[in-house]
Amino acid sequence: MAGGQAGRQPQEQARALAVIEGQHQMLLTVTGAERDPGGFLTVRGTLANQGTQTLEVPAGLRGNESEVLRNYLRAKVYSFLARQAIWTGDPDTRLTYAEKGLVRSDRLTPTIQAMLHSARARAFGKMGDIGATMAAVGAADDAFAKPDPHGDPPWMAYYDKAQHHGDTGHALYALVLRKDQDPGQANRRFEIAIDGHGDAYARSRAISGTKLARLLMVKGDPRPAAVVPETPEVWRCAGVFPAHRQP
Template sequence: MTVGGTQDKQPNAQLTSWFVRSGWSKGELARQVNRRARQMGALHVSTDTSRVRRWLDGEQPREPIPRILSELFSERFGCVVPVEDLGLRPAHQPPAATGVDLPWAGPQTVQLINEFSRSDLMLGRRGFLGTSLMLSAGPSLVEPMQRWLVPVPAAGGTDPRTPPPRESGDRRPKLSGPELELLEATTVMFRQWDNQCGGGLRRKAVVGQLHEVTDLLQEPHPQPVARRLYRVTAELAALAGWMSYDVGLHPTAQKYLVLALHAAKEADDQPLGAFILSSMSRQMIHLDRPDDALELIHLAQYGSRGTATATTQAMLHAVEARAYATMGQVNKCHRAVRMAEDAFSDSCVSEDPDWISFFNEAELNAENAHSYRDLAYVAGRSPAYASLARPVMQKAVDLFAGDSVHQRAYALNLIGMATVHLLEKEPEQAARLTGQAIDVARHVRSERVNNRIRKTADSALRHYSHVAEVAQLTERLAAALPEAAETA
């Protein structure tokens, strides 16, 4: 599985650097590669310790090895590690198949979502599209998303959002108003399940519903009905993306979110598009790409100006603050936090679409507290910013404690409060709150929650292994939340 060219071969210093920092042995990396290859259906891949050694010595592996290594190191370090950064040559594949630069046209959007969701349903495993799927970042992500701002062209009396009818003699009856309302209500129900149970429990149901709706969109509909169907499609694709992100399927999540943005454009729903961009921004923050996150959130703010409700504006400012905090931009972070609070003070629930209903007082406090907490980390575990985060995070925890729906958010903020206690050198309290988060996490199918619990416990153990409560926490974690198997 190698590419020729060995006489002038030089050691691969870039790959070696990532490999050494990962802490993996050559045998462990080989096992991880083989495991991921099996999940992708690449059964011909069989890697061993000697093959890994040859890669480090400069041998260039063929696909899908470079893409697998990129995914493994990205997940290991929590940031995007492109193939090129590993000193490997990526495969040359058509941009439409591999990236996010897709046609901004209704029929193509419907077809792409239909095909993507069908593949997801059929194979249903990490990396299910094999070597055709990888994370995009930097200009290759941001520049195509900027086309969201270009108005949909008029086409005489015909709505360009309406796909041409299928070439079939089987004509379905027109979609009735009650049927369309039921589709919209089902989307709301799926969103509630996600908030309460996490992304791992109902993701496949959402993907299946999305596939069915795109089937409907391939039939002719009046313009108002087509727009509503595109809106449902956008909401379902955004939810599928968010649930994929929640269970750790980052390339899959990004693809769904990109397609959701295309559908929102066809629905002519700028606030929904801004919400989708904010989800993409959150993913980039998680992957330690704050510059990309900031570009995406500014694009969301610009594209939804004059159309977004006060609650949506507050959410966008709160995500903006998170991006600034991760970059260490203190003054801009404080400004964005204030703007989020000011906008939220003008919120009117009756004006808000359902997809922004998660952004309540608890979530506002949670986002702002995490911004202060992130500033503390960027400033070298600064106690000053930790003290700013503490009362705001505590308010979020208290508000979520009485919320039976947003259980994942409750768990995440218990973990957030635990990290604040660690910053303030209070390991006993951190262990107690992490234990509470474990109790909630056992009923929430969210690998994102589980990973944050593990990272917090690891941090506590690194600094306070001598504290009895911390030692007990690690034992409990191993029993209650063992390393998860791959999830769909």
């Protein structure tokens, strides 16, 4: 897939519902979303190479819109919508989107499955459902333990060990605060996320740092929590990316 799509970018972004930037300057622009009477969402969009390098597009992304929506692109769009739902305080809608993304999971790579199971776990955590949250975290861990990096589409490069542990840590964090669960697992996952996120993901690192500090303050020894905000690795550049959403 060659470059040369930059000339169309402003026009596409002007009518875009969502724009997702991936690795190697790949740009996913969602331009339409319609729900049919049965409740299923049809999403339209374009995948463009904004760079100068020629990239191999995975076989699962080739074909017409109907074919694409049955696999990776459909899963990523539902994942994006699920994240948006949790930011707006609607875990039930998040769960719906995450589970729609997992339809025909046999066509998805293990990394994509892990991403969507993590989304389910966060929804269940916000709902206070202990059993369902732990089962979803377990499913996410099982999928992530079977990575297929060569089969993943370019935009899944972000979902590494740090991202996985941060996302599942957020799910367990909700249980600790809502259902008085042991914070040990959530703490360990946030520590892995903080240690693994590089400067490109400073905001994710900072959010994990704030939640780890809160867990230590509320459920553990407050003295380590007081040190977390002073750690440059956690807070460096965190204030550069303002956002009006729930973490």
